[in-house]
Amino acid sequence: MKVGLATSSAAEALFSNPLRSLLTMLGIIIGVASVMVMMSIGEGAKAQIEAQISSVGANVLTLQPGNMNRGGRNQGGGSGRPFNEADVTAVSELPFVQAATGVLSQQANAVSEDANWVSNIQGGGAGFFEVNNWKVEEGREFSAQEVQGGAAVAVLGKTAAANLFPAGGAVGQRIRVNSVPMEVIGILESKGQSGGGGMGMDRDDTVIAPLSMVRNRITGGNRWVSRHVSRIQLLVQDGYDVLEAQEEVTSMMRERRRIQPGDQDNFAVVNFADMIKQRAAAAETMSMLLAFTAAVSLIVGGVGVMNIMLVSVTERTREIGLRMAIGARGGDILLQFLFEAVVLCTLGGLIGMGIGWIGVFAYAQIAAAPMMVSPIIIATALGAAASVGLIFGFFPARRAAQLDPIQALRHD
Amino acid sequence: MPDMTETRPIISCRNLSRVYRMGDQEVRALDGVDLDIHAGEFVAIMGPSGSGKSSLMNLIGALDRPTSGEMWINGKALSDMSRDELADLRNETLGFVFQQFNLLPRQDAFQNVRLPLRYARKDAGDIDARARECLELVGLGTRMDHRPMQLSGGQQQRVAIARALANRPRILLADEPTGALDTKTTDEIMHLMQDLNRQGITVVVITHESEVAQYASRQIHFRDGRIESDTAHPEFKRASGG
Numbered sequence: 001m002k003v004g005l006a007t008s009s010a011a012e013a014l015f016s017n018p019l020r021s022l023l024t025m026l027g028i029i030i031g032v033a034s035v036m037v038m039m040s041i042g043e044g045a046k047a048q049i050e051a052q053i054s055s056v057g058a059n060v061l062t063l064q065p066g067n068m069n070r071g072g073r074n075q076g077g078g079s080g081r082p083f084n085e086a087d088v089t090a091v092s093e094l095p096f097v098q099a100a101t102g103v104l105s106q107q108a109n110a111v112s113e114d115a116n117w118v119s120n121i122q123g124g125g126a127g128f129f130e131v132n133n134w135k136v137e138e139g140r141e142f143s144a145q146e147v148q149g150g151a152a153v154a155v156l157g158k159t160a161a162a163n164l165f166p167a168g169g170a171v172g173q174r175i176r177v178n179s180v181p182m183e184v185i186g187i188l189e190s191k192g193q194s195g196g197g198g199m200g201m202d203r204d205d206t207v208i209a210p211l212s213m214v215r216n217r218i219t220g221g222n223r224w225v226s227r228h229v230s231r232i233q234l235l236v237q238d239g240y241d242v243l244e245a246q247e248e249v250t251s252m253m254r255e256r257r258r259i260q261p262g263d264q265d266n267f268a269v270v271n272f273a274d275m276i277k278q279r280a281a282a283a284e285t286m287s288m289l290l291a292f293t294a295a296v297s298l299i300v301g302g303v304g305v306m307n308i309m310l311v312s313v314t315e316r317t318r319e320i321g322l323r324m325a326i327g328a329r330g331g332d333i334l335l336q337f338l339f340e341a342v343v344l345c346t347l348g349g350l351i352g353m354g355i356g357w358i359g360v361f362a363y364a365q366i367a368a369a370p371m372m373v374s375p376i377i378i379a380t381a382l383g384a385a386a387s388v389g390l391i392f393g394f395f396p397a398r399r400a401a402q403l404d405p406i407q408a409l410r411h412d
Numbered sequence: 413m414p415d416m417t418e419t420r421p422i423i424s425c426r427n428l429s430r431v432y433r434m435g436d437q438e439v440r441a442l443d444g445v446d447l448d449i450h451a452g453e454f455v456a457i458m459g460p461s462g463s464g465k466s467s468l469m470n471l472i473g474a475l476d477r478p479t480s481g482e483m484w485i486n487g488k489a490l491s492d493m494s495r496d497e498l499a500d501l502r503n504e505t506l507g508f509v510f511q512q513f514n515l516l517p518r519q520d521a522f523q524n525v526r527l528p529l530r531y532a533r534k535d536a537g538d539i540d541a542r543a544r545e546c547l548e549l550v551g552l553g554t555r556m557d558h559r560p561m562q563l564s565g566g567q568q569q570r571v572a573i574a575r576a577l578a579n580r581p582r583i584l585l586a587d588e589p590t591g592a593l594d595t596k597t598t599d600e601i602m603h604l605m606q607d608l609n610r611q612g613i614t615v616v617v618i619t620h621e622s623e624v625a626q627y628a629s630r631q632i633h634f635r636d637g638r639i640e641s642d643t644a645h646p647e648f649k650r651a652s653g654g
């Protein structure tokens with residue numbers, strides 16, 4: 001009942017002077033709007049990065065010949081001797097390796113009865129699907145025997161399948177890749193766009209086939225290394241420290257490649273997920289910084305609210321005295337003014353949220369960046385506004401509550 | 413009830429003083445006042461301007477605290493009471509009527525009368541029904557949705573009286589309630605107070621008009637913060653129906 005009393009008089013006070021209420025709310029409006037935009041940008045970036053990590057796999061290490069520069073890009077595939085299948089076997093026999101695969105890949109021209117499509121053909125071992133977290137949506141993966149025997153079979157990514165077989169029904173059909181005929185045995189689930197690890201391409205635009213068949217009939221062999229692969233991917237067992245795995249793979253490979261102690265590696269063991277995570281951390285720091293700026297504007301807004309509330313208490317001193325004379329306790333008066341501040345700020349928060357929403361939308365359009373307005377962001381923004389009301393409304397409200405009844409009544 | 417009133421006054425003041433300090437200047441508004449008022453009395457407090465009438469009323473009304481001396485309402489010493497207890501006393505036991513009415517301007521008559529009921533700690537029952545009842549009692553049953561601005565001075569003071577009555581107080585305190593009203597309205601308001609007194613409410617009215625004081629059963633005159641005279645008027649003016 002007392003709460004109802006506080007709310008009704010608070011609402012009355014706010015709407016009796018709407019322009020002043022609006023001006024008072026301005027700081028809160030700006031603060032909440034910016035909190036919302038900042039958090040949305042941050043969350044969007046985070047979600048994008050998380051999607052990348054899940055598509056790359058946090059436990060996947062990639063071995064590439066040559067040295068890596070700091071940006072994580074390969075300094076030309078030719079620098080350094082390629083790995084071969086013996087290396088893949090050695091890696092896969094390490095105790096902490098769940099699965100490993102060699103990979104050979106190249107852009108190639110794929111042809112179906114209806115269409116012609118340039119796609120990324122990847123040759124892989126039987127472990128390729130597990131390591132890359134590819135799930136078959138339709139049909140099946142190729143088996144170890146098919147890899148062994150160099151069977152002319154192919155599994156299509158979503159994009160490749162859609163372009164080669166616009167009418168659907170790809171599984172069981174034949175395609176030719178660089179004139180090599182093969183049978184489509186499966187279609188993969190979509191992974192979507194990926195900007196992670198310098199790939200920046202549609203991961204679904206791919207044709208996957210047994211490694212030896214791809215080497216023998218499409219990419220061709222290497223002049224110096226027989227049964228070569230262009231990179232090795234391995235999946236570290238769950239629960240095993242990926243950094244440790246990275247070191248152990250490195251030292252094993254140094255031995256296999258006879259690199260003397262003190263000499264530089266002529267290959268690299270890369271954890272793409274780790275690189276993405278570092279970017280995520282940087283993005284997080286940035287959005288924290290922006291959120292801090294937003295918090296400062298909320299505080300400035302709060303000081304404005306406190307100022308107006310103090311003015312309001314002074315203006316309404318007689319009313320406070322009258323309320324006390326007819327039996328309002330200090331607590332009733334405190335609640336009334338506290339409510340007024342909270343309602344003022346929450347209302348400002350709602351308006352700010354509306355404006356923030358527009359801002360989020362505009363930013364997403366202009367920057368073509370993913371934005372997320374999650375319930376958590378809404379709750380945080382509103383909660384922040386209400387808290388500002390509570391904190392900055394408390395001092396004026398307490399001042400009102402502590403007024404002396406007779407002095408308040410005599411005030412003019 | 414008469415026994416009780418003989419033995420234990422509803423309002424009691426002993427050696428009550430109130431000194432206002434303004435800088436190094438002191439104003440002794442009340443100077444050692446002893447006063448007992450019994451339940452059911454209708455007391456008029458009179459005296460020249462500045463003689464300390466309002467100062468006394470504010471103390472009795474638990475709006476102010478004395479500089480020295482002690483006072484009791486309903487047998488309870490006010491000096492022992494906390495701020496909240498004083499608020500509850502004002503809410504439950506006392507009813508105030510001011511010269512300037514002191515209605516909330518943005519609320520209609522009904523809402524103004526509901527206010528003390530809403531602040532009540534004890535269960536006030538059906539608030540709306542009680543507010544309506546009080547407004548009907550003061551003859552404003554048809555003006556409940558009028559704001560103060562839409563009412564005459566006399567009507568506004570009636571709303572204020574209805575508000576003072578809302579929580580069924582034992583004591584009604586009025587500081588120059590007719591000071592802003594014309595003679596005819598003054599008579600109406602005083603008749604109303606007399607009716608309330610007859611229903612058992614103790615009434616204390618400050619006035620400097622002897623016409624108004626005629627309605628009281630006892631007249632107390634103040635001068636320079638002291639009681640100058642205190643006389644019973646058994647032949648006080650009877651309400652001639654109104």
Ligand SMILES: Nc1ncnc2c1ncn2[C@@H]1O[C@H](COP(=O)(O)OP(=O)(O)O)[C@@H](O)[C@H]1O
Pocket residue numbers: 432433434439440441459460461462463464465466467468
């Ligand atoms: N708040 C106050 N501060 C200083 N002096 C006051 C205050 N209230 C009353 N006084 C002084 O106390 C004296 C008594 O005032 P008051 O009780 O209002 O008298 P009355 O109601 O009889 O006119 C006057 O001299 C008045 O100026």
Ligand SMILES: [Mg+2]
Pocket residue numbers: 465466467
């Ligand atoms: Mg006075």
